[in-house]
Amino acid sequence: MQKDKEYNEWYLDIVEKAALSDKRYPIKGMNVWTPYGWKIMRHIDAYIRRELDSTGHDEVSFPLLIPETEFKKEKEHIKGFDSEVYWVTHAGLNELDVRLILRPTSETAMYPMFSLWVRSHQDLPLKIYQIVNTFRYETKQTRPFIRVREIHFFESHTCHDTEEDAQCQIEEDLVILSKVMEKLCLPYYLLRRTEWDKFPGAYYTVGIDTVMPNHRTLQLGSVHHYRTNFSVPYDITYEDESGEHRYVHQTTFGMSERLLGAVISVHGDDKGLILPPAVAPFEAVIIPIFSKKNTEEVSSEAEKVRTVLGDAGIRVKLDDRDDRPGSKFYDWEIKGVPLRLEIGGRDIENKVVSFARRDNGEKGAISRESLVPGVRLILEEIMKDMSEKAKRFQNASVVDLASADDIPKEEDDGASERVYRFGWCGCEECGHRFEDEHDIKILGTPYIHEDFRGRCIICGKDVDTAAYAARTM
Amino acid sequence: MQKDKEYNEWYLDIVEKAALSDKRYPIKGMNVWTPYGWKIMRHIDAYIRRELDSTGHDEVSFPLLIPETEFKKEKEHIKGFDSEVYWVTHAGLNELDVRLILRPTSETAMYPMFSLWVRSHQDLPLKIYQIVNTFRYETKQTRPFIRVREIHFFESHTCHDTEEDAQCQIEEDLVILSKVMEKLCLPYYLLRRTEWDKFPGAYYTVGIDTVMPNHRTLQLGSVHHYRTNFSVPYDITYEDESGEHRYVHQTTFGMSERLLGAVISVHGDDKGLILPPAVAPFEAVIIPIFSKKNTEEVSSEAEKVRTVLGDAGIRVKLDDRDDRPGSKFYDWEIKGVPLRLEIGGRDIENKVVSFARRDNGEKGAISRESLVPGVRLILEEIMKDMSEKAKRFQNASVVDLASADDIPKEEDDGASERVYRFGWCGCEECGHRFEDEHDIKILGTPYIHEDFRGRCIICGKDVDTAAYAARTM
Numbered sequence: 001m002q003k004d005k006e007y008n009e010w011y012l013d014i015v016e017k018a019a020l021s022d023k024r025y026p027i028k029g030m031n032v033w034t035p036y037g038w039k040i041m042r043h044i045d046a047y048i049r050r051e052l053d054s055t056g057h058d059e060v061s062f063p064l065l066i067p068e069t070e071f072k073k074e075k076e077h078i079k080g081f082d083s084e085v086y087w088v089t090h091a092g093l094n095e096l097d098v099r100l101i102l103r104p105t106s107e108t109a110m111y112p113m114f115s116l117w118v119r120s121h122q123d124l125p126l127k128i129y130q131i132v133n134t135f136r137y138e139t140k141q142t143r144p145f146i147r148v149r150e151i152h153f154f155e156s157h158t159c160h161d162t163e164e165d166a167q168c169q170i171e172e173d174l175v176i177l178s179k180v181m182e183k184l185c186l187p188y189y190l191l192r193r194t195e196w197d198k199f200p201g202a203y204y205t206v207g208i209d210t211v212m213p214n215h216r217t218l219q220l221g222s223v224h225h226y227r228t229n230f231s232v233p234y235d236i237t238y239e240d241e242s243g244e245h246r247y248v249h250q251t252t253f254g255m256s257e258r259l260l261g262a263v264i265s266v267h268g269d270d271k272g273l274i275l276p277p278a279v280a281p282f283e284a285v286i287i288p289i290f291s292k293k294n295t296e297e298v299s300s301e302a303e304k305v306r307t308v309l310g311d312a313g314i315r316v317k318l319d320d321r322d323d324r325p326g327s328k329f330y331d332w333e334i335k336g337v338p339l340r341l342e343i344g345g346r347d348i349e350n351k352v353v354s355f356a357r358r359d360n361g362e363k364g365a366i367s368r369e370s371l372v373p374g375v376r377l378i379l380e381e382i383m384k385d386m387s388e389k390a391k392r393f394q395n396a397s398v399v400d401l402a403s404a405d406d407i408p409k410e411e412d413d414g415a416s417e418r419v420y421r422f423g424w425c426g427c428e429e430c431g432h433r434f435e436d437e438h439d440i441k442i443l444g445t446p447y448i449h450e451d452f453r454g455r456c457i458i459c460g461k462d463v464d465t466a467a468y469a470a471r472t473m
Numbered sequence: 474m475q476k477d478k479e480y481n482e483w484y485l486d487i488v489e490k491a492a493l494s495d496k497r498y499p500i501k502g503m504n505v506w507t508p509y510g511w512k513i514m515r516h517i518d519a520y521i522r523r524e525l526d527s528t529g530h531d532e533v534s535f536p537l538l539i540p541e542t543e544f545k546k547e548k549e550h551i552k553g554f555d556s557e558v559y560w561v562t563h564a565g566l567n568e569l570d571v572r573l574i575l576r577p578t579s580e581t582a583m584y585p586m587f588s589l590w591v592r593s594h595q596d597l598p599l600k601i602y603q604i605v606n607t608f609r610y611e612t613k614q615t616r617p618f619i620r621v622r623e624i625h626f627f628e629s630h631t632c633h634d635t636e637e638d639a640q641c642q643i644e645e646d647l648v649i650l651s652k653v654m655e656k657l658c659l660p661y662y663l664l665r666r667t668e669w670d671k672f673p674g675a676y677y678t679v680g681i682d683t684v685m686p687n688h689r690t691l692q693l694g695s696v697h698h699y700r701t702n703f704s705v706p707y708d709i710t711y712e713d714e715s716g717e718h719r720y721v722h723q724t725t726f727g728m729s730e731r732l733l734g735a736v737i738s739v740h741g742d743d744k745g746l747i748l749p750p751a752v753a754p755f756e757a758v759i760i761p762i763f764s765k766k767n768t769e770e771v772s773s774e775a776e777k778v779r780t781v782l783g784d785a786g787i788r789v790k791l792d793d794r795d796d797r798p799g800s801k802f803y804d805w806e807i808k809g810v811p812l813r814l815e816i817g818g819r820d821i822e823n824k825v826v827s828f829a830r831r832d833n834g835e836k837g838a839i840s841r842e843s844l845v846p847g848v849r850l851i852l853e854e855i856m857k858d859m860s861e862k863a864k865r866f867q868n869a870s871v872v873d874l875a876s877a878d879d880i881p882k883e884e885d886d887g888a889s890e891r892v893y894r895f896g897w898c899g900c901e902e903c904g905h906r907f908e909d910e911h912d913i914k915i916l917g918t919p920y921i922h923e924d925f926r927g928r929c930i931i932c933g934k935d936v937d938t939a940a941y942a943a944r945t946m
Binding site for chain 2: 024026027035058059060091092093116128
């Protein structure tokens with residue numbers, strides 16, 4: 001299938017053919033993580049854990065269920081989630097006195113405990129995270145990894161003595177983010193969301209968006225500054241050095257299995273998945289190329305190559321199934337294994353291992369003697385090339401708008417699906433007008449300063465900040 | 474607190490003081506995994522994963538929610554769980570057409586999918602596992618890790634073409650079990666449960682029991698042989714080599730966070746936790762012993778020792794807090810760190826590092842030159858000694874009964890709390906009579922043959938199998 005022309009169908013087809021998840025589970029939008037998809041996700045989780053652990057976050061695991069009474073304490077928050085939570089109303093044969101919700105996110109589970117944990121300024125900063133399943137009753141059409149009703153995600157939550165320290169935490173989160181995204185070879189925008197689109201209860205929200213093959217954007221996660229918006233209703237206070245009780249300043253950072261949805265969408269091609277080596281279950285697959293007379297020799301060499309690479313810590317698979325090489329090539333291309341190694345009689349003679357890169361199809365040979373550094377080098381080049389290619393695509397998706405009239409009409413076969421950059425005065429009235437007239441969502445303004453001079457696309461006022469807008473997945 | 478005399482209070486006290494979990498979460502029996510407890514559990518999970526991965530099991534992750542319609546397909550199973558599941562009846566503002574349950578275990582979530590996955594004998598054996606949270610509406614008194622309403626556990630599920638192959642799987646499970654339990658230094662019994670106590674829907678159940686300090690037994694997990702009891706209602710069939718459709722034979726194996734409850738209970742002492750090195754967040758803690766004139770020298774040596782051990786892959790913590798050594802000793806004793814290393818002026822002079830073992834209090838010095846092998850050796854000895862001590866306690870708990878009259882009366886201050894071994898003819902009538910008259914549960918008969926000759930303790934018939942019975946946690 002052609003990714004460019006029929007992305008939606010292509011995506012579902014790849015998820016199924018590469019056996020990443022099974023959506024035949026008898027509840028819509030709740031899919032089974034099958035082994036190959038789960039392995040990739042666990043690699044992603046491992047990088048997240050590594051970065052969070054090394055920046056002093058402690059991993060915890062909170063209960064899934066939240067009493068309705070706790071859930072309702074922050075007014076904006078409950079308004080934002082009321083219509084999309086699952087309710088547990090009965091246990092065994094009894095009706096519960098207090099109904100329980102399946103967490104859609106864990107603020108209201110964690111903050112009653114934070115109120116017990118934080119006593120003095122010495123308990124701060126408090127930095128914790130968890131990697132768990134979370135639930136949202138999606139009414140829109142579901143799609144594996146991108147819009148599901150049981151979501152695998154991580155969330156970090158922090159408490160600080162001052163707003164400045166909370167602000168520093170957000171800067172740290174963005175460094176963590178950049179390191180994780182580097183492993184996934186994914187570019188992204190950091191956009192400060194509009195007031196009407198921020199997280200319910202947040203002071204401000206920075207959305208993490210990436211551009212999909214249909215030029216719509218996908219929000220991968222977000223970073224929130226809460227100020228004291230939650231610490232007041234949940235009574236999370238500390239005693240400062242002068243003995244006064246003060247409310248803590250809070251932040252959160254979270255990303256979901258959409259990361260995998262983006263990896264599939266951004267990197268894949270018409271033949272199947274293309275996995276970044278850092279998260280591929282197998283970085284390389286070895287295919288022995290037998291002829292009648294050399295079966296044993298080729299087998300033994302393939303086995304040796306497997307051992308050499310495996311011992312060096314490279315995740316490698318030897319495909320010794322009794323099948324034609326062409327058919328094996330096809331299978332591993334669908335699965336997106338970054339590097340294919342072929343070993344035939346001529347390779348053994350020439351003391352080389354032949355290779356083919358999954359990302360760009362490039363072929364060549366690595367000297368057998370320097371196999372390990374040779375493979376490592378190619379895997380690094382693949383990472384670099386995949387990142388650059390994705391970045392080029394993202395950049396090419398952006399259209400600078402001088403006037404709203406420049407937006408192509410919707411009927412132009414997807415031509416209107418772009419990321420638009422334009423001047424916006426920042427006022428709600430202009431923002432809503434733009435969104436309503438063009439059915440395009442304002443994603444926000446760049447969190448990291450971008451030079452810009454222009455006029456608000458609606459009211460014409462001079463502005464020095466651009467807004468980004470796009471249709472979203 | 475004294476573990477021997479007041480085990481129940483001691484247990485709760487240790488869980489709180491060592492900060493393993495927080496039970497102040499506003500739902501009874503649903504506790505927060507705090508960082509130290511979660512780290513230990515993740516080490517346990519890592520061993521389970523390693524053993525399951527290396528025996529060809531694939532990790533998956535199934536949805537948490539199960540439609541009532543699927544849950545009700547196996548009649549015995551639903552009867553067994555009906556009164557202890559949580560029901561999701563509403564989503565957002567809507568009442569659901571089909572109610573959903575929070576998985577109490579995953580047979581009914583997985584088997585509709587197995588029915589799609591298994592087609593031919595080439596798909597067999599199918600061996601998968603997951604490590605997830607599961608839910609039971611416990612009505613008995615809850616206790617951290619031992620009886621909770623949200624349970625962290627692993628479950629492996631397999632499908633086989635023949636009953637014999639399923640039987641071999643159970644043998645493999647028992648090898649996996651033995652390797653995991655070795656890391657936890659925990660002895661256990663393998664007892665084939667009575668017909669009236671087996672898992673709802675199973676052909677037979679092998680319980681994995683360990684003896685707690687109050688001489689009651691705790692079931693840590695179980696292995697089940699299902700034969701075709703589930704594959705028939707869930708229609709899991711394969712085409713054999715002759716083209717005929719046959720039902721698969723199934724097994725499961727699962728253990729829960731009770732493993733941690735047993736580690737705490739079996740190994741701990743009046744001073745706190747004693748952790749097996751294999752699962753301790755820190756295998757060793759370094760305490761610098763400063764005097765006025767050598768602060769810098771001791772600091773620098775402690776830092777060096779940390780680096781040497783850390784580089785060797787030993788999990789080590791340097792406690793350089795500004796506090797008295799005695800107070801640090803106390804803290805790390807509660808936390809159960811297996812090995813304490815002390816570095817003072819005299820140690821530096823003598824080119825040694827002093828040590829104290831947490832398990833038996835033994836003290837000594839390791840030559841600085843052979844620090845890494847020295848620490849490794851002591852950690853291994855600790856593992857060995859902890860296993861042996863636990864095994865001795867378990868053995869000493871067993872009382873051979875010639876007659877039921879030999880059971881001490883309940884009022885004898887806990888003296889009746891023992892593991893009893895006696896002849897049992899195996900019939901339900903005698904079994905129920907024993908259980909009813911003595912309020913002691915028959916745990917079952919040894920899964921691995923034990924030589925025994927005697928008479929049924931109830932009817933007097935000659936028997937060559939012993940039964941084990943105990944009060945349970």
